Amino acid sequence: MMSAKTIISVTATISTIGQFLTGVPxxxxxxxxxxxGDVSGLPFAAGTFSCSVxxxxxxxxxxxxxMAVNLSGLLIQAAYLAFYYxxxxxxxxxxxxxxxxAAMVALIAAVYWYVDFHEQDRExxxxxxxxxxxxxxxxxxxSPLASVAEVIRSKSTESLPLPLxxxxxxxxxxxxxxxxxxxxxxxxxPNIICTCICGLQLLLFLVYPRxxxxxxx
Numbered sequence: 001m002m003s004a005k006t007i008i009s010v011t012a013t014i015s016t017i018g019q020f021l022t023g024v025p026x027x028x029x030x031x032x033x034x035x036x037g038d039v040s041g042l043p044f045a046a047g048t049f050s051c052s053v054x055x056x057x058x059x060x061x062x063x064x065x066x067m068a069v070n071l072s073g074l075l076i077q078a079a080y081l082a083f084y085y086x087x088x089x090x091x092x093x094x095x096x097x098x099x100x101x102a103a104m105v106a107l108i109a110a111v112y113w114y115v116d117f118h119e120q121d122r123e124x125x126x127x128x129x130x131x132x133x134x135x136x137x138x139x140x141x142x143s144p145l146a147s148v149a150e151v152i153r154s155k156s157t158e159s160l161p162l163p164l165x166x167x168x169x170x171x172x173x174x175x176x177x178x179x180x181x182x183x184x185x186x187x188x189x190p191n192i193i194c195t196c197i198c199g200l201q202l203l204l205f206l207v208y209p210r211x212x213x214x215x216x217x
Contacts, residue, residue: 020077021076022164023076031087041097044077056133060115137194156209169199173195
């Protein structure tokens with residue numbers, strides 16, 4: 001019989017990979033339009049960076065589930081980014097995405113170099129890498145909070161992606177539980193914070209309707 005830790009790690013891995021695949025509809029939309037248009041490639045670059053850092057952290061603490069899910073995420077996010085680049089049109093869009101990719105690669109290289117070659121104290125390297133990974137997760141998950149102002153202004157949750165929020169809430173909750181089980185605060189704390197962020201956004205669906213009220217003249 002599988003232990004509770006194994007069950008949580010397996011289900012968290014599956015649901016996280018499912019969350020990574022939510023970028024597919026965005027890519028299909030870009031393909032139908034024939035160009036990236038107003039779709040930003042920054043989330044793909046940020047996702048690639050986040051998965052790269054968490055994968056490295058997984059190798060440092062030798063956690064197989066963390067390595068597996070973030071390696072999968074790294075490959076998926078990198079594929080999204082390459083697809084997005086192919087559909088960029090115009091010098092401005094191409095320049096922007098090239099800068100994003102260059103910054104991402106430079107940051108990843110700097111992190112890996114620091115952990116593998118610069119810092120001799122492995123505990124210090126693990127602590128700083130974990131802090132960086134946790135900060136990246138919180139920043140990435142907090143970005144949708146920008147849409148909360150629009151929800152309050154319009155008194156409608158039409159702009160919030162309910163399915164994505166539900167999946168993200170489940171994923172973060174599972175990893176928070178897993179972090180508690182393995183006694184790793186860098187896994188536990190940011191996922192608790194991200195679970196609360198998603199939970200607050202989900203509460204808005206209880207306060208505001210899904211559609212905007214039409215003004216009657």
